[in-house]
Amino acid sequence: MSDQQATYLSFSELCLQTGVAESMVVEIIEQGIVEPVGDSPGEWLFSPAMLVLTKKAVRLHRDLDVNWAGIALAIELLNEVEQLREQNRYLQSRLSRFVDL
Numbered sequence: 001m002s003d004q005q006a007t008y009l010s011f012s013e014l015c016l017q018t019g020v021a022e023s024m025v026v027e028i029i030e031q032g033i034v035e036p037v038g039d040s041p042g043e044w045l046f047s048p049a050m051l052v053l054t055k056k057a058v059r060l061h062r063d064l065d066v067n068w069a070g071i072a073l074a075i076e077l078l079n080e081v082e083q084l085r086e087q088n089r090y091l092q093s094r095l096s097r098f099v100d101l
Contacts (some may be wrong), residue, residue: 008037008045018054025054031068033057033075 015022024039028034029044034053036044046054053075060071 007050008047011036011044011046014046014051014054017051017080018058020054020058024058028054028057031072033068033072038039053082 004077009017009075015025018025026041029036034046034050034057036046036050037054038044057068057071057075060066060074066074
């Protein structure tokens with residue numbers, strides 16, 4: 001097993017660590033919330049970031065009763081907000097060289 005594979009989780013390991021049924025993880029994958037490496041459940045590998053994302057999706061589904069399509073959209077929008085915040089911080093730091101904020 002390579003070092004890269006050692007840091008990744010298998011399908012069954014992801015299910016165990018998130019505490020959700022395989023069918024729910026398959027639904028999360030079908031909605032594009034996470035995209036494992038591999039062609040089939042027996043080959044799927046999930047990065048640590050995908051574990052965090054899966055847990056977040058499950059929490060939204062459980063706590064807010066949001067459907068999977070809504071969760072996919074919410075996560076996409078949250079990622080976009082974070083990217084915009086990072087871009088804003090960068091631009092503010094560049095601007096501060098020329099203007100006293």
